[in-house]
Amino acid sequence: MKQLYIILGSILLITSCYTDLDQAPENIASADSLTDFDGVLNAAYYYQLGTTTPMAVMGDFRADNAYMFESPYDEFDQFDEGLLQMETQFFGPFYTACYKSILSSNIVIENSDDATEIGEAKFLRGLSYFKLVRAFGDATINLSDAPSVTDKSILARQPMATVYSDVIIPDLEAATAALGVNSSNGRASKYAAEGMLGKALVQIGNFGEAEGHLANVVNGAAAAGFSLQENFSEIFGVNYDLNPEIIFATQISSSIVDEYGFSDFWSWSGGLDTKSLEPLDDDLIAAFDASPGDLRRAVTIDTDLLMSPKFPQTDGPEHDWIELRLADVILLYAEALNENNKTSQAIDQLNKIRTRAGLSGTTASTQSELRQAIQDERRLELAFEGQRWFDLVRTGTVDAEMGQTINSNYYLFPIPDSERIAAPGVILQNPGY
Numbered sequence: 001m002k003q004l005y006i007i008l009g010s011i012l013l014i015t016s017c018y019t020d021l022d023q024a025p026e027n028i029a030s031a032d033s034l035t036d037f038d039g040v041l042n043a044a045y046y047y048q049l050g051t052t053t054p055m056a057v058m059g060d061f062r063a064d065n066a067y068m069f070e071s072p073y074d075e076f077d078q079f080d081e082g083l084l085q086m087e088t089q090f091f092g093p094f095y096t097a098c099y100k101s102i103l104s105s106n107i108v109i110e111n112s113d114d115a116t117e118i119g120e121a122k123f124l125r126g127l128s129y130f131k132l133v134r135a136f137g138d139a140t141i142n143l144s145d146a147p148s149v150t151d152k153s154i155l156a157r158q159p160m161a162t163v164y165s166d167v168i169i170p171d172l173e174a175a176t177a178a179l180g181v182n183s184s185n186g187r188a189s190k191y192a193a194e195g196m197l198g199k200a201l202v203q204i205g206n207f208g209e210a211e212g213h214l215a216n217v218v219n220g221a222a223a224a225g226f227s228l229q230e231n232f233s234e235i236f237g238v239n240y241d242l243n244p245e246i247i248f249a250t251q252i253s254s255s256i257v258d259e260y261g262f263s264d265f266w267s268w269s270g271g272l273d274t275k276s277l278e279p280l281d282d283d284l285i286a287a288f289d290a291s292p293g294d295l296r297r298a299v300t301i302d303t304d305l306l307m308s309p310k311f312p313q314t315d316g317p318e319h320d321w322i323e324l325r326l327a328d329v330i331l332l333y334a335e336a337l338n339e340n341n342k343t344s345q346a347i348d349q350l351n352k353i354r355t356r357a358g359l360s361g362t363t364a365s366t367q368s369e370l371r372q373a374i375q376d377e378r379r380l381e382l383a384f385e386g387q388r389w390f391d392l393v394r395t396g397t398v399d400a401e402m403g404q405t406i407n408s409n410y411y412l413f414p415i416p417d418s419e420r421i422a423a424p425g426v427i428l429q430n431p432g433y
Helices: 038-046 049-061 073-077 081-111 115-136 160-178 190-203 207-224 265-269 282-289 326-339 343-356 367-382 388-395 398-402 417-422
Strands: 246-250 321-325
Touching (some): 038 081, 038 115, 049 073, 049 081, 049 115, 049 246, 049 265, 049 388, 073 081, 081 115, 081 417, 115 160, 115 190, 190 207, 190 246, 190 321, 190 388, 207 326, 282 367, 321 326, 326 343, 343 367, 388 398
Antiparallel strands (some): 246 321
16 A cells, blocks of 8 residues: 555545535544644545546547547547536546545645645645646636535636636645655655646746746756656656656555546556557657657557557556656756747757657757757657647647647536536536537
8 A cells, every 4th residue: 555545544525515616524523623634635645546547538548649449438539529428437536536635635724733734735736726727727716624515606617827826826836835855655845846836837838937946846856866767667667656757646556445436547548448449549659650769669659559558557556647757847847948048958958858768869959940849759758648638738739730620619628517517507618518
């Protein structure tokens, strides 16, 4: 069992009320009577489990890395209202898990007097909202440990820009200030918070502020014990969980039952689910073909079985889900530098990743060329890690990379109907659905 979940006890939050925002710890005393919030904080970590597979599927199967074949799951490869059929397996569990983690975090933030606990809780709340806005856009903001069960107006979704400015960015800034640089037992650290802050700022195109935060992580990594793994294959799989490249991961154990009761991320990418027995997209194969000698190829794709071996089937239920690793941060830093007209410095950062992959330095020299080179590198480096679709959306390259004109309504995913029905006229569906 992963150490993070040892003290879950009876504090797991039970869903039974009118929306996923209206939940209380039914098996413990009220939050204001607690004196030890370690268990509640563990619950906030635990609920991230329910987000991992939906994020993997949204990030790769919606994009040009992986296919679905069996109806109605092939709706991930269509761009219409058909994704509404996926609520039970993907969007419902994802939405529920995020808001349960948020509520657990709120309890810690509002009641604990331990600065480190509060910092970790703010990291998890910021991370949860970052996941929500990338998937759904506008989101309901709940910063209370005891949200009203009668005033449904508080459930109205707030503009995505407001969620970033009022929750995600300040929470990750506060976590950065509160946490130490070293990670212990998979818990959030200063660099997990600051790296995620940089990632969020890149997501909204604020490269000016992103650069400094990403630089802090890249330049401080070695002293904090983070480094690129020499061998790309030694990043993934249970034998390499929490290796030095991992800045933050959601820990997973087969002995811990979570709310997501379907095939896990490693099953989908490995072609173990009948809905997509050969998930590997020809377009990703072509991308690796255009990168001869790339040491990541054999780790990432199997062109005989048309699947990805990146997360090995052996001990699959024990694989941690990587939320942020150093290579991701380095590539984001390269992107920020390039967008801030520091192209030569950006090239140096990009080449760190290419060198590890067994490739020569990039031939890109102009800002425009390097912009494309960085995105191409992110695709090969982070394939099947739930990043591709969100990268396409934020860079405005969906049509160009997908080879078709796609209505921007379908850049986002549908709000679960269960939430809209529970709060009619308050929680509104995304356009197009």
